Structures are given as structure tokens and as C-alpha cells.
Amino acid sequence: MDNQPIPTPTARMRALLILFAATILLPVALIGLGYWEHGRVSDALGQAQDRRDRMAGMLQQLEARQKPGAGIDYSIRFMRGGQTFVGPLAISEARKTLDYLEEGVLLEEVRQPLPTVAMVSAAAVAALSVLAILTAVLLGRAGRASRDMLVTGFSFARRMLRPLLLVQVVLGALALIAVVVFEALPFVHGGGREWGLSDGNGAKLFALGVAIAGVAAWTAIKTFVGLRRAVQLFDPDPMPIIGHTVSRAEAPGLWGLVDDLAGRLGALKPDNVVVGLAGGFFVSSGPKVLRPDDTRLSGNTLYLPLPYLALLREDEVATIIGHELAHFSGGDTQYSLRFVPLYAGVSRSLEAVALAGMTGDGKISPFTYPAFQLGVFVLNQFDGAVLHWSRKREFEADAAGARVTSNEAGARALLRTLAVEPRINEVLEAAHEDPDNAPADLVAFTVDHVADRGAEDPSPHLDKRQPHPTDTHPPTVQRIAALGREVTPAALAEAVAPPAPGALARLSAYFADPAGIARTASARFVGTVRQNMQAQREALQALADEVQAEPVPLHENTRPGAIFLFVFGGLFVAAAAAVAFMGRVPGFSVSETQLLAGLAGGMGLIFMLFGIPLLLRSRKPCLILERDALVHPGLDRPIVWTDISGTGYVNDRGALVINLAIGPDAPFPAKVRGARRIKVKPKQRLITIKAVPPRKLKARGMADLIEDYIRAAHARRILAEDARLSA
Numbered sequence: 249m250d251n252q253p254i255p256t257p258t259a260r261m262r263a264l265l266i267l268f269a270a271t272i273l274l275p276v277a278l279i280g281l282g283y284w285e286h287g288r289v290s291d292a293l294g295q296a297q298d299r300r301d302r303m304a305g306m307l308q309q310l311e312a313r314q315k316p317g318a319g320i321d322y323s324i325r326f327m328r329g330g331q332t333f334v335g336p337l338a339i340s341e342a343r344k345t346l347d348y349l350e351e352g353v354l355l356e357e358v359r360q361p362l363p364t365v366a367m368v369s370a371a372a373v374a375a376l377s378v379l380a381i382l383t384a385v386l387l388g389r390a391g392r393a394s395r396d397m398l399v400t401g402f403s404f405a406r407r408m409l410r411p412l413l414l415v416q417v418v419l420g421a422l423a424l425i426a427v428v429v430f431e432a433l434p435f436v437h438g439g440g441r442e443w444g445l446s447d448g449n450g451a452k453l454f455a456l457g458v459a460i461a462g463v464a465a466w467t468a469i470k471t472f473v474g475l476r477r478a479v480q481l482f483d484p485d486p487m488p489i490i491g492h493t494v495s496r497a498e499a500p501g502l503w504g505l506v507d508d509l510a511g512r513l514g515a516l517k518p519d520n521v522v523v524g525l526a527g528g529f530f531v532s533s534g535p536k537v538l539r540p541d542d543t544r545l546s547g548n549t550l551y552l553p554l555p556y557l558a559l560l561r562e563d564e565v566a567t568i569i570g571h572e573l574a575h576f577s578g579g580d581t582q583y584s585l586r587f588v589p590l591y592a593g594v595s596r597s598l599e600a601v602a603l604a605g606m607t608g609d610g611k612i613s614p615f616t617y618p619a620f621q622l623g624v625f626v627l628n629q630f631d632g633a634v635l636h637w638s639r640k641r642e643f644e645a646d647a648a649g650a651r652v653t654s655n656e657a658g659a660r661a662l663l664r665t666l667a668v669e670p671r672i673n674e675v676l677e678a679a680h681e682d683p684d685n686a687p688a689d690l691v692a693f694t695v696d697h698v699a700d701r702g703a704e705d706p707s708p709h710l711d712k713r714q715p716h717p718t719d720t721h722p723p724t725v726q727r728i729a730a731l732g733r734e735v736t737p738a739a740l741a742e743a744v745a746p747p748a749p750g751a752l753a754r755l756s757a758y759f760a761d762p763a764g765i766a767r768t769a770s771a772r773f774v775g776t777v778r779q780n781m782q783a784q785r786e787a788l789q790a791l792a793d794e795v796q797a798e799p800v801p802l803h804e805n806t807r808p809g810a811i812f813l814f815v816f817g818g819l820f821v822a823a824a825a826a827v828a829f830m831g832r833v834p835g836f837s838v839s840e841t842q843l844l845a846g847l848a849g850g851m852g853l854i855f856m857l858f859g860i861p862l863l864l865r866s867r868k869p870c871l872i873l874e875r876d877a878l879v880h881p882g883l884d885r886p887i888v889w890t891d892i893s894g895t896g897y898v899n900d901r902g903a904l905v906i907n908l909a910i911g912p913d914a915p916f917p918a919k920v921r922g923a924r925r926i927k928v929k930p931k932q933r934l935i936t937i938k939a940v941p942p943r944k945l946k947a948r949g950m951a952d953l954i955e956d957y958i959r960a961a962h963a964r965r966i967l968a969e970d971a972r973l974s975a
Contacts, residue, residue: 275618286363293353300352303342370423376419381625497760513573531575533549540778557758566652567652567661667743679777688770705740802872802942803868806866820851820855870937873953875961881920888961892910894909902947909934
């Protein structure tokens with residue numbers, strides 16, 4: 249439920265057209281194709297039976313004319329394949345022909361139900377698509393009337409979407425398999441067709457049909473497995489918060505304010521109040537973990553950023569806390585706890601469908617694309633309702649916060665937070681960049697920083713949404729308008745006013761030891777930064793250690809090809825020697841025999857000569873992977889790993905084509921004269937290398953190994969250049 253751009257009408261119409269084409273038009277096209285095949289199979293079966301019956305009658309006539317004990321009757325004739333057979337041989341060939349035609353009838357009987365299977369499966373897909381679309385639209389609209397209806401409807405959609413997507417993929421695959429198998433089966437027999445398996449074109453078409461059917465079936469199986477794994481409800485990870493809890497003894501004034509506001513609003517009191525430095529105000533009912541010591545926290549929690557408590561007036565702080573407590577009274581946090589797992593479960597089902605047929609270039613397979621589009625449409629219907637309730641609850645929470653103070657205080661709070669937020673972020677970013685030199689009290693330093701630099705004009709950011717970890721807030725300008733206020737020059741001037749001289753003292757109204765609370769929050773923030781840096785350092789070091797220090801030569805696996813050419817050419821040479829030894833081959837003259845021997849020997853030598861370069865290529869490394877650079881014998885200099893700005897790999901009939909984009913500021917290598925299987929394009933700053941992968945690596949392994957070296961080099965560079973990550 250992150251902030252997402254609202255699609256334009258053109259984008260929505262395009263998405264609907266794609267959905268209609270993928271989920272309805274495509275099944276209808278398969279229904280039409282099945283109907284066309286149904287008419288053909290009826291005619292084909294009748295024709296096959298007619299040919300069989302005529303052949304059976306002809307065989308009976310031939311057998312009736314054969315007289316026992318008589319010699320060969322040359323009047324008994326049977327023609328097949330342009331040849332004429334007589335006597336007993338004619339009867340034998342006629343029987344073979346009848347058996348062949350019987351097989352043809354059996355084949356057509358097998359094909360008979362396939363068009364019906366295709367039509368029924370495709371019709372079911374289309375009907376389920378229409379039903380799912382209408383149900384999603386109705387549930388999405390019902391969800392706008394009640395949040396309980398939204399959760400109930402989405403829960404129903406989550407339960408039904410998984411089997412729906414599975415049935416969509418399986419039935420779609422079944423319809424396609426039926427259509428393809430119907431067209432491919434005649435090539436097995438070849439009867440009545442120009443092409444059969446004995447014909448090259450027929451064999452290719454049959455193999456294509458089998459491949460399509462196999463991919464469709466395999467995709468359906470993968471979809472089933474993936475959706476089975478995605479069926480379990482998502483268990484959200486605890487929300488990380490950089491901060492610490494404050495007790496009533498530590499924050500008597502703050503807890504008193506919270507109790508008073510909760511009582512006036514009729515809201516639940518939080519179980520915990522957590523203070524920190526980063527982020528904005530929020531409430532949460534889910535599991536949380538406090539950084540950097542990873543303390544687990546449960547129950548209703550109110551989070552307050554200390555810099556805002558010092559930089560905002562008391563009534564501005566009160567209206568914001570009232571806003572957050574209103575989320576407790578409205579059940580918003582419990583609603584999020586119920587909805588987030590459902591939303592994640594649906595998203596994981598869509599991901600399973602997408603991954604089931606993912607192609608090598610990362611695109612969704614055409615076999616799963618219709619089901620995926622249907623799932624996205626269902627999800628989008630609920631997204632609209634989610635956004636509706638999120639906006640509605642934010643406006644209601646703003647109104648609740650203003651009731652305990654004033655609408656004017658609510659509008660001031662929204663503008664003031666926009667004005668001081670950039671300065672707070674500047675201080676925290678500086679502490680993140682240099683934690684060792686960060687001030688011990690970042691709250692006091694932030695107040696001084698705002699006083700020195702001044703707050704930022706919030707006018708350019710009025711369309712910005714307030715940061716929040718779980719909800720989508722409406723733009724600030726709409727929230728101010730909902731409070732009945734306008735963004736006037738006087739309001740903007742008040743928002744950017746420097747902190748009051750006693751701004752830091754405002755914390756005394758909330759905490760027994762405000763300086764101690766601020767220093768603790770600062771230490772926890774800096775400690776979390778150091779902890780994150782340590783984790784980043786270890787991750788980078790692990791990447792850097794993935795490659796070995798010694799150069800790794802990669803040899804092309806061309807030796808098997810060379811051996812094949814040597815053996816194949818050797819057979820020709822041996823045959824030539826045998827012919828030459830015989831002197832003369834029966835049926836050929838001496839000169840023809842000599843010519844035959846010369847041709848065979850010459851061809852053999854040519855094959856063997858072609859094998860020599862392959863053998864030599866296998867002995868010399870095509871690439872040398874050094875710790876800091878890639879070495880190619882066809883380039884005048886190594887390619888430093890960190891100079892590579894992009895990579896691409898293509899499997900070209902067993903060879904791996906490696907495309908390396910070189911950064912604009914890096915030295916560009918030149919091609920060595922006579923170098924082969926490498927292209928250098930200085931204008932495009934592109935180097936293309938073609939090599940047969942080593943035997944144990946294969947194409948994927950070779951590409952992964954190159955990527956390992958690139959990642960390791962970049963990791964070493966970051967470790968060397970970033971002083972914060974030095975051990």
C-alpha cells in the first residue's frame with residue numbers, strides 16, 4: 249500500500265483492453281479454432297473410414313481371385329506408391345495398406361474429442377474470467393461502503409484467487425494442448441497428407457507442436473507448485489523502529505497529555521510510547537523491533553520524533569498526537585493488521601503465476617499472461633477501495649486532532665512539519681555519513697540548525713504526502729482545505745519562523761530528564777547507523793571474498809568438436825585408403841574409383857583441417873579472470889572490472905555472446921590485429937566477446953562467474969573509498 253501514481257484514463261483504458269484481449273478474446277479465439285477443428289475431424293473420420301472400407305472390399309476381391317495350389321496369378325494386381333505388385337505380393341501389400349488405413353481410422357478417433365476439449369476448456373476460461381471480473385468490480389465497490397466489507401471481500405478474493413488462477417492456467421494450457429495435439433497427430437501417421445514424420449517439414453512441425461504442448465503442460469505444473477507454496481497467509485515481519493520506550497516516570501508530562509487526549513477522543517490508550525529521531529508521528533498495533541538492540545515490542549504503540557516535539561508548538565504537538573490516537577479509536581491499526589497479510593497473500597499468488605512461466609529475458613510467459621492480468625485486475629479493484637478508506641480515515645483523524653485543539657492548530661502543524669522536515673533530515677543525514685563525529689545530542693543540534701539556516705518554504709511541497717510506514721496520506725494541501733483553512737502568505741510566514749528562544753525547553757513539559765532522553769535517542773540512532781554499516785561492511789567483504797586472488801583462465805570447450813572432426817575426417821581418409829587399396833570398386837571404372845578415393849580423402853583432410861583450430865582454441869585461454877581486471881588475448885589492455893558499466897549475455901547455439909559496456913570515463917581498449925571472435929565498437933563503447941563456455945561451467949555458469957568478479961571488484965572499491973566502512 250505504498251504511494252502509487254494514479255493511472256491516467258488512457259492508461260486505464262489500455263489496461264482494460266489488454267485484460268479483455270488476454271482473458272476473453274483469446275479464449276473466444278480458441279473456441280473458434282476448436283469449432284473449426286470439430287467440423288474437420290468429422291469429415292476426416294468419415295473419409296478415413298471410407299478409405300478403410302473400400303480397401304477392405306478390394307482385399308476381399310483379391311483374396312477371392314487367388315486359387316489354392318495354383319501358381320502366381322499375374323492378373324492379381326495391386327498398385328501402391330507408384331509401384332505395381334502382382335500375385336501373392338499384391339495381396340500382402342493390400343493387407344499392409346489395410347492395416348495402415350486402420351491406424352488412420354484409430355488416429356482420427358483419438359482426435360475426435362480434442363476439439364470438444366479445446367472448446368469446453370476455452371469456454372470455461374472465458375466464463376471464469378467474466379465471473380471474476382464482475383465479482384471483483386462488485387466486491388471493490390462494496391468495499392467502499394464499509395471497511396469490514398472491504399476486509400471480508402478481500403479475504404474472499406484471496407481464498408478464491410489462488411484456485412481461480414490455477415484453473416485459468418490449467419484450462420488455458422489444456423485448450424492449447426488439445427488444439428496443438430489435434431494438428432500434430434496426423435504427422436505421426438501421414439495418411440492422406442503430403443507431409444509425415446518421414447518428411448523433414450512434417451517432422452519439424454510435429455516437433456514444434458510437441459514442444460508447445462510440453463511447455464504449456466510444464467507451465468501449468470509449475471503454476472500449481474508455486475501457488476501451493478503461496479497459499480499460506482503472510483506473516484509480516486516486525487516493524488523496525490530506531491528509538492526506545494519511555495515510561496510514565498520518564499515522561500510524566502507526555503503520558504499525561506496522551507491520557508488526556510485519549511479520554512477526550514474516546515480512543516484507546518497506547519500500551520507503549522516510543523521516542524526517536526527519524527521519521528514522522530505514527531501508531532502501530534503490529535509487532536515491532538526497536539533498534540539497535542532488537543528489543544521486541546507488541547501492543548498498541550505511539551511513536552514520537554523528538555525534533556518535532558521541540559520545534560512545534562504545544563497545540564501543534566497535541567493535534568498531531570490526537571490525529572494518531574484517532575487511528576486507535578477508528579480501528580485503523582487493527583484494520584491494517586488484518587489487511588496487510590491478505591494483501592501480501594494475493595501479491596504472492598500473482599508472483600507465483602508470473603514466475604511459473606517467466607522467460608529467460610524476464611518477461612511473463614504467454615501461457616500465464618492471461619491469468620496474471622486477471623489477478624492484477626482483481627487486485628486493482630481493491631486498491632481503489634483501500635485508497636478510498638485510507639484517505640477518508642486520514643481526513644477523519646485530522647478532524648479528530650483538530651477537535652482537541654483547533655482547526656487553525658491542525659493547519660499550522662501540517663505546514664510546520666513540512667517546513668522543518670528538510671532541516672531535520674539534513675542533520676540526520678550528516679550523522680549517518682559521519683557517525684563518529686555526530687553530536688551527542690542531535691535534538692539540540694537540530695534546533696540550532698533550524699535557527700541558523702531557517703526552515704524551508706513549504707509551498708513547493710504542498711502536494712507531498714506526510715511520511716507514514718503503513719498508510720497512504722492525502723496531499724497536505726487537501727488536508728488543510730478539509731480543515732477549512734487556506735494556505736495564506738501569513739500562514740507560510742508563520743511556518744518558516746525560526747524556533748522560539750525556549751524551543752528546547754518545550755521538552756521539559758514532556759520529560760523528567762529531557763537532555764537524557766535526547767542523548768539516549770541520539771546514541772541509539774548513531775548506534776543503529778554503526779550497526780548498519782557493520783552489516784554493510786560484512787556483506788561487501790563477503791562479495792569481495794567470492795573470487796580468488798589468483799588469475800582464473802577460462803578455456804573454450806572446443807576439444808570435443810575437434811575430436812569429432814578428426815574422427816569423422818579420419819573415416820573418410822580410411823575409406824579413401826581402402827578404395828585405393830582395392831584398385832577398383834565394382835560398378836565403377838578405375839578412373840572413377842581413383843576419383844572417388846581422391847574425393848573421399850580430400851573431404852576427410854578438409855574435416856581434419858577444420859578440427860585443428862578448434863583444438864588450438866581449447867588449449868589457449870579465451871579469457872583470464874584476474875582479481876581486478878578481465879584479460880582477453882584480442883585486446884591491447886585488460887578491462888578493469890569497475891570500468892564495466894553494464895553487461896549482457898546471449899546463448900548463441902552453444903556459444904556465449906558477452907556484451908560489455910565500458911563507462912564513459914574509462915580507457916577503451918583496442919582490438920589486436922588478427923584477433924577473432926571479438927568486436928570492439930568505440931563509438932558505442934561496447935565490446936562483444938564470443939566464446940564456447942568451459943565444459944564444467946556451461947553458459948549460465950560462465951556468465952555468473954563474470955558477474956561475481958564484477959560485484960567483487962565494486963565491493964572492494966566501495967570498501968576502499970568509503971572511510972566509514974573501513975575496519
